[in-house]
Amino acid sequence: MPESSYDGKNNICSYPAMPPSRQYSQSTMSLLPVSPYSGPKDFCTEANISECMLYISQELSSLGLPSVFYDLNGIRELDVLSTLNSMYSLLQLHQRAVGAVEDLEVEQLKVSSDLHCQQLTNSKLKDQLELSKKENVRLRERERQLEANIKTLQSCLKNEKEEVQKLQSVIASRATQYNHEMKRKEREFSKLKERLSQLLKDKKEKKHGMEVLNYVGRSDGRRSQWKTGKTDARHESEMYKTLLNEFDKHQKELMLENAELKKVLQQMKREMVGILSPKKHSQKEEKCPENIDQQIASDEEETSEMSCEYAREKLTNSIRQQWRKLKNHVENLDNKASMVHKEKVVGEMITKEIHQEEMERLKMEIQQCKDFIQTQQQLLQQQLNTPCDEETAAVLNDCYMLEEKERLKEEWRTFEEQRKNFEMERRSFTEAAIRLGHERKMFEEDRATWLKHQFLNMTFTEHLNIKTQTGLSEYSGQEHKHPSGPKTPL
Amino acid sequence: MNFSEVFKQSNQLCKVSPDGQYLATCVQYRLVVRDVNTLQILQLYTCLDQVAHMEWSSDSLFILCAMYKRGLVQVWSLEQPEWHCKIDEGSIGLVSSRWSPDGRHILNTTEFHLRITVWSLCNKSVSYIKYPKACQKGMDFSADGRYMALAERRDCKDFISIFVCDDWHLLRHFETETQDLAGVEWSPNGCVLAMWDSCLDYKMLLYSLDGRLLSTYSAYEWSLGIKSVAWSPSSQFLAIGSYDEKVRILNHITWKKLIEFEHPATITNSKAVVYKEVEKRPVIGTEDLSVHELALGSSLFNSQSKYEIVSLPAQVPVVKPDLDRANPKIGISAIAFSADNRYLATKNDNMPQSLWVWDMQRLGLQAVLEQTAPVRCFVWDPRRPRLALCTGNGKVYMWSLAGCVSVKVQAEGSFQVLSLFWHGTGDSLVLLGKDQLCLCYLATDEEK
Numbered sequence: 001m002p003e004s005s006y007d008g009k010n011n012i013c014s015y016p017a018m019p020p021s022r023q024y025s026q027s028t029m030s031l032l033p034v035s036p037y038s039g040p041k042d043f044c045t046e047a048n049i050s051e052c053m054l055y056i057s058q059e060l061s062s063l064g065l066p067s068v069f070y071d072l073n074g075i076r077e078l079d080v081l082s083t084l085n086s087m088y089s090l091l092q093l094h095q096r097a098v099g100a101v102e103d104l105e106v107e108q109l110k111v112s113s114d115l116h117c118q119q120l121t122n123s124k125l126k127d128q129l130e131l132s133k134k135e136n137v138r139l140r141e142r143e144r145q146l147e148a149n150i151k152t153l154q155s156c157l158k159n160e161k162e163e164v165q166k167l168q169s170v171i172a173s174r175a176t177q178y179n180h181e182m183k184r185k186e187r188e189f190s191k192l193k194e195r196l197s198q199l200l201k202d203k204k205e206k207k208h209g210m211e212v213l214n215y216v217g218r219s220d221g222r223r224s225q226w227k228t229g230k231t232d233a234r235h236e237s238e239m240y241k242t243l244l245n246e247f248d249k250h251q252k253e254l255m256l257e258n259a260e261l262k263k264v265l266q267q268m269k270r271e272m273v274g275i276l277s278p279k280k281h282s283q284k285e286e287k288c289p290e291n292i293d294q295q296i297a298s299d300e301e302e303t304s305e306m307s308c309e310y311a312r313e314k315l316t317n318s319i320r321q322q323w324r325k326l327k328n329h330v331e332n333l334d335n336k337a338s339m340v341h342k343e344k345v346v347g348e349m350i351t352k353e354i355h356q357e358e359m360e361r362l363k364m365e366i367q368q369c370k371d372f373i374q375t376q377q378q379l380l381q382q383q384l385n386t387p388c389d390e391e392t393a394a395v396l397n398d399c400y401m402l403e404e405k406e407r408l409k410e411e412w413r414t415f416e417e418q419r420k421n422f423e424m425e426r427r428s429f430t431e432a433a434i435r436l437g438h439e440r441k442m443f444e445e446d447r448a449t450w451l452k453h454q455f456l457n458m459t460f461t462e463h464l465n466i467k468t469q470t471g472l473s474e475y476s477g478q479e480h481k482h483p484s485g486p487k488t489p490l
Numbered sequence: 491m492n493f494s495e496v497f498k499q500s501n502q503l504c505k506v507s508p509d510g511q512y513l514a515t516c517v518q519y520r521l522v523v524r525d526v527n528t529l530q531i532l533q534l535y536t537c538l539d540q541v542a543h544m545e546w547s548s549d550s551l552f553i554l555c556a557m558y559k560r561g562l563v564q565v566w567s568l569e570q571p572e573w574h575c576k577i578d579e580g581s582i583g584l585v586s587s588r589w590s591p592d593g594r595h596i597l598n599t600t601e602f603h604l605r606i607t608v609w610s611l612c613n614k615s616v617s618y619i620k621y622p623k624a625c626q627k628g629m630d631f632s633a634d635g636r637y638m639a640l641a642e643r644r645d646c647k648d649f650i651s652i653f654v655c656d657d658w659h660l661l662r663h664f665e666t667e668t669q670d671l672a673g674v675e676w677s678p679n680g681c682v683l684a685m686w687d688s689c690l691d692y693k694m695l696l697y698s699l700d701g702r703l704l705s706t707y708s709a710y711e712w713s714l715g716i717k718s719v720a721w722s723p724s725s726q727f728l729a730i731g732s733y734d735e736k737v738r739i740l741n742h743i744t745w746k747k748l749i750e751f752e753h754p755a756t757i758t759n760s761k762a763v764v765y766k767e768v769e770k771r772p773v774i775g776t777e778d779l780s781v782h783e784l785a786l787g788s789s790l791f792n793s794q795s796k797y798e799i800v801s802l803p804a805q806v807p808v809v810k811p812d813l814d815r816a817n818p819k820i821g822i823s824a825i826a827f828s829a830d831n832r833y834l835a836t837k838n839d840n841m842p843q844s845l846w847v848w849d850m851q852r853l854g855l856q857a858v859l860e861q862t863a864p865v866r867c868f869v870w871d872p873r874r875p876r877l878a879l880c881t882g883n884g885k886v887y888m889w890s891l892a893g894c895v896s897v898k899v900q901a902e903g904s905f906q907v908l909s910l911f912w913h914g915t916g917d918s919l920v921l922l923g924k925d926q927l928c929l930c931y932l933a934t935d936e937e938k
Contacts, residue, residue, distance in 0.1 A: 176816050
């Protein structure tokens with residue numbers, strides 16, 4: 001828009017304009033109403049002159065301008081003067097409007113630039129606010145740290161004060177002790193001074209010596225020896241001997257202890273390997289446990305022979321290794337167990353609750369048993385304590401004994417009966433066995449005679465066959481009778 | 491338990507001979523020697539003045555009687571009653587007198603510890619040892635009697651001299667790193683010498699027999715230190731009791747602390763048994779008062795007492811000491827190992843009525859005995875793990891693993907047991923009162 005007015009001012013139009021009018025450019029022309037369907041169309045044509053005039057007058061009258069036509073005998077005639085004046089006033093209006101528009105445009109520019117400025121300042125202020133907030137947070141943080149610092153320092157100070165107090169009390173006690181000792185020494189010193197002065201005064205030495213009836217022999221019976229260099233050396237050597245003996249004894253004890261501990265360690269190692277190796281069987285090749293066994297054997301040989309640093313280290317390292325493996329293994333088992341425990345709802349493994357219940361039950365049982373034992377003890381105690389008459393006691397005892405006796409008698413009776421039965425059965429069995437033996441013998445004899453007869457009959461002629469056959473049948477009949485022969489009544 | 495009749499003694503001077511056959515007592519200026527079993531008087535000697543110290547020689551043949559005020563020592567022979575020996579220290583005074591381990595030399599310490607004179611009963615030789623130190627325990631003989639360790643002080647420095655008791659030959663002489671040496675003690679195997687500083691400085695030094703420093707042990711600085719020391723009979727442990735109410739046990743292999751035994755006012759240790767002595771005054775008219783009990787002497791002053799087991803946690807009565815005074819009554823003042831090394835008995839001075847027994851195998855508290863009066867004296871049986879103690883009343887108390895027993899001394903009149911010691915066989919106890927003594931023969935079993 002501003003461009004158009006600026007351009008409009010430079011372009012000088014050829015219109016014969018009296019007042020300095022605005023120069024119109026192409027763009028102003030474009031302001032003219034253009035029909036959307038076609039190009040710029042003429043508003044007034046030859047046909048609709050009077051309607052146009054009427055319309056224009058109406059429009060102008062709405063703007064407060066006189067009409068452009070006058071009525072001459074019912075025909076609208078164009079009043080050129082008023083038209084030109086109207087046109088002029090319209091142009092004026094237009095100019096004024098354009099000016100107003102320009103002013104408004106300028107105004108708008110100003111406002112927008114103001115707004116832009118405001119926005120810039122706003123964003124700047126926001127940034128500043130952010131910064132100051134951060135600063136604030138930082139300062140708060142610092143303040144908190146300083147306060148914590150103060151607290152620790154205060155507690156340190158308290159501790160130091162306490163320590164100082166303690167030290168002061170210690171110093172005080174030491175001071176009293178020193179004073180006491182000092183006083184004691186002073187007293188002794190004064191006594192010494194007194195005694196010395198007394199001695200100097202007295203000056204008569206009291207007899208100082210020993211009187212004895214006769215000298216006694218030494219306790220070990222030997223004579224005392226002169227003090228020579230040899231005796232000194234002897235004393236030294238004796239002293240060293242004592243020390244050496246003690247060291248020897250000590251060392252022996254320590255060696256024994258060491259050997260014991262080594263044995264224990266080796267056993268532990270063996271057992272640990274034993275526990276671990278079955279697992280290895282299932283997981284790894286079979287070579288491993290064998291290797292380990294070999295290793296253990298060789299280790300033990302070495303360690304039992306050598307007792308040097310190297311062997312000790314080897315043993316301890318191998319123990320540590322095994323222990324670590326065992327620990328891992330146990331941890332794995334634990335994990336597996338916990339997982340399995342989670343999986344199984346009613347599992348074969350005893351869950352913790354069931355285990356606890358069992359424990360509770362067992363505890364209850366134990367308690368009951370204990371109570372029972374206690375009551376028994378009490379009763380027993382009562383028995384022993386109550387000074388009942390001897391008769392009643394005897395009677396009571398007898399009662400119990402009687403019961404016992406009766407019971408025992410019953411048992412004895414049944415036992416006797418059973419014994420008798422067994423006896424009888426045994427007898428019958430022996431008799432049966434004897435009988436069987438007899439019968440067997442008889443049978444053998446019969447068989448022998450029969451065979452003999454057979455043999456004999458075979459040598460005879462066949463006309464005796466019939467006889468022997470009949471004889472045989474008779475004989476077999478007789479044989480059957482035989483076993484039932486000797487029958488003793490029971 | 492049988493009690494013998496009561497005999498007179500003065501000054502708590504009553505000793506059993508090393509061979510266990512004789513009992514020597516001092517009554518004023520008389521020395522009475524009795525047979526231990528029959529208690530019949532075998533010998534009677536008269537000294538020149540009231541006897542202050544009496545000691546048997548190691549072979550039980552001689553008895554030494556020292557009279558410090560007069561500066562005299564008299565030696566009596568048991569075999570030959572007419573034999574006499576008198577040592578007069580003269581104007582130099584006498585502060586202590588003792589036998590040497592061979593029983594033929596007497597060591598007299600002069601007044602102010604100016605010197606120690608070694609008198610020989612075998613010959614005319616006299617030895618002098620200069621600058622002995624006047625301290626809690628400045629002289630100690632090794633258990634086999636071969637060596638003597640003596641603390642000396644010259645030019646404000648502490649020294650130790652080791653003598654061979656055979657001929658008093660000076661074997662070793664060395665300076666020690668102590669500020670103020672308070673005591674020396676040989677280990678029972680005679681190879682290690684323990685020495686400790688005064689209570690102002692907690693320092694324990696261990697030297698070998700040949701004078702080499704083996705180790706130094708110091709538990710803490712500045713506060714009051716060592717109060718009592720005891721070796722275990724096997725020389726395995728060294729127990730150090732200190733003013734901080736703890737006993738520290740050092741082991742003989744590394745000479746480092748093995749364990750620390752504390753004496754808390756509340757016992758929560760579950761394995762310990764707390765015995766509390768409860769006095770029961772006999773009330774006339776109870777149903778089960780039999781004639782037997784009445785005859786036992788139920789005067790109102792001598793009441794019976796028995797032990798009750800207190801359930802844990804138990805409170806131990808504490809007496810707060812006056813810390814403004816020197817040598818405050820706090821800390822472990824007495825330690826004793828049992829003869830089999832198994833137990834350790836300790837007494838804490840600010841819990842004076844309690845005695846603590848520790849198990850050395852388990853290294854834990856075994857029992858606590860709470861008496862009705864401060865414990866005066868406790869001694870272990872030389873053969874068995876059995877402890878006898880007394881509190882100054884008319885009873886004797888004994889502890890063993892089976893339990894505790896309190897026995898009233900059956901004597902005419904009142905007998906206050908002030909101290910006691912065992913006979914060497916562990917079959918009898920000698921009870922000492924103020925000026926009386928009584929023997930207590932023990933049965934082999936005891937009930938709770």
